[in-house]
Amino acid sequence: MIEELVTAGAAMASAGALYVMAAARVVKQYERGVVFRLGRLLPEVRRPGLTLVVPIVDRLHKVSLQIITLPIPAQEGITRDNVTVRVDAVVYFKVVNPSDALVRVEDYRFAVSQMAQTSLRSIIGKSELDDLLSNREKLNQGLELMIDNPAVEWGVTIDRVEIKDVSLPETMKRSMARQAEADRERRARVINADAELQASKKLAGAAQVMSEQPAALQLRLLQTVVAVAAEKNSTLVLPFPVELLRFLERAAPLPGAQEAGASPASSGQGATAATAAGAGEAADPEALAAQARELAGEFPPGTSGDVVRQLLEGLGEKGVPGLVGERAVSEAEPGTPGTLAGAEGEGEGEERTDAEGADGSGDAPGEGGTRG
Numbered sequence: 001m002i003e004e005l006v007t008a009g010a011a012m013a014s015a016g017a018l019y020v021m022a023a024a025r026v027v028k029q030y031e032r033g034v035v036f037r038l039g040r041l042l043p044e045v046r047r048p049g050l051t052l053v054v055p056i057v058d059r060l061h062k063v064s065l066q067i068i069t070l071p072i073p074a075q076e077g078i079t080r081d082n083v084t085v086r087v088d089a090v091v092y093f094k095v096v097n098p099s100d101a102l103v104r105v106e107d108y109r110f111a112v113s114q115m116a117q118t119s120l121r122s123i124i125g126k127s128e129l130d131d132l133l134s135n136r137e138k139l140n141q142g143l144e145l146m147i148d149n150p151a152v153e154w155g156v157t158i159d160r161v162e163i164k165d166v167s168l169p170e171t172m173k174r175s176m177a178r179q180a181e182a183d184r185e186r187r188a189r190v191i192n193a194d195a196e197l198q199a200s201k202k203l204a205g206a207a208q209v210m211s212e213q214p215a216a217l218q219l220r221l222l223q224t225v226v227a228v229a230a231e232k233n234s235t236l237v238l239p240f241p242v243e244l245l246r247f248l249e250r251a252a253p254l255p256g257a258q259e260a261g262a263s264p265a266s267s268g269q270g271a272t273a274a275t276a277a278g279a280g281e282a283a284d285p286e287a288l289a290a291q292a293r294e295l296a297g298e299f300p301p302g303t304s305g306d307v308v309r310q311l312l313e314g315l316g317e318k319g320v321p322g323l324v325g326e327r328a329v330s331e332a333e334p335g336t337p338g339t340l341a342g343a344e345g346e347g348e349g350e351e352r353t354d355a356e357g358a359d360g361s362g363d364a365p366g367e368g369g370t371r372g
Helices: 002-024 096-104 108-126 129-134 138-155 172-214 214-229 242-251 257-260 265-277 283-296 303-319 325-330 338-359 364-371
Strands: 024-027 033-037 040-046 049-052 060-062 068-078 084-095 156-167
Touching: 002 283, 024 033, 033 096, 040 096, 068 108, 084 129, 084 138, 084 325, 096 138, 108 138, 129 138, 129 156, 138 156, 138 257, 172 214, 325 364
Parallel strands: none
Antiparallel strands: 024 049, 033 040, 033 060, 068 084, 084 156
16 A cells, blocks of 8 residues: 555656656746747746746747847949949847737748848938938938838837948949049149238238338348259359349440441441331341340440340340340430431431532532531
8 A cells, every 4th residue: 555655656756747847948038938828829928037838738939139130131222313332231129029029920030131121222212322421320210210110010129220331333433532532632722822822912011021121132132042052053043134134225335326426327327227127127137146246245244244245145146126226226316216217317318418528529528527
């Protein structure tokens, strides 16, 4: 009798142990348990820890509540400004309602992935290229709302969505690089122009100060010469004002004008030839060069005289009319009107006077000279 009781007790203990082993389930801290009894969902969600279910009758499904990272494959689309791009992103989501995640959708991971791809292609078509490149925060928020609206019914919430990379065609990359280069060049030119404006104002102020003290300009010239001569240069260039050259041209006497006092006829002929050269008529370049050399020889030796002589000789060799003729006309006799017709008329008158003196008696030249 006792042996039978002991045997029955051992059998019951074994059965109880087997039942516990078959019914016991462990739910982890980051999981929740959803029980289906004979195919029907039990309203109670099993908490973390040890829980028991009815063997063969109950089915326990564990759902993770951790944030899931789901990469979205690169999607190719055309933006609103007709640019073809490839965009890939990543979605962070988690399950907030385990029962809905199991009952309302077959596979919530796959559903979220497909919805994310569709939303990404839609957001590409609604956005411009500049927004995809520079305004990603706004696009991320819009993409998150587009994915989160249907996912709420699945017991899933979208934590955040990030656009990882935007791939552009090579031609578009080169165009954008040229645009950025042109923009930087424009800004550099604006800065340079502003600097030139400021420098011109400063130079204008400096010129006004120097105009009050003429010696300041000479001191500045000497400083420039010292700065240039500091380097190892074989040639020293000195600035020579054009106004000074013109003044020297008018101030220097003409060799033909010096001879005018001894021979009026020769003075008239010299004025005529000089006026013809100044008027731009057919003038011999060699004669102009000779006159320029004669005029250059009148300047005293020195740095300024050498520069003036070189300039006059160079201009005379090029056959530039008017360099000597203009001064010859202005420095002719007071009776000369300064025009080509007047000079020729005077020359003809003097020739007629000489001819009359030659046809007369022996003292006619003297009388003609007296009349002249």
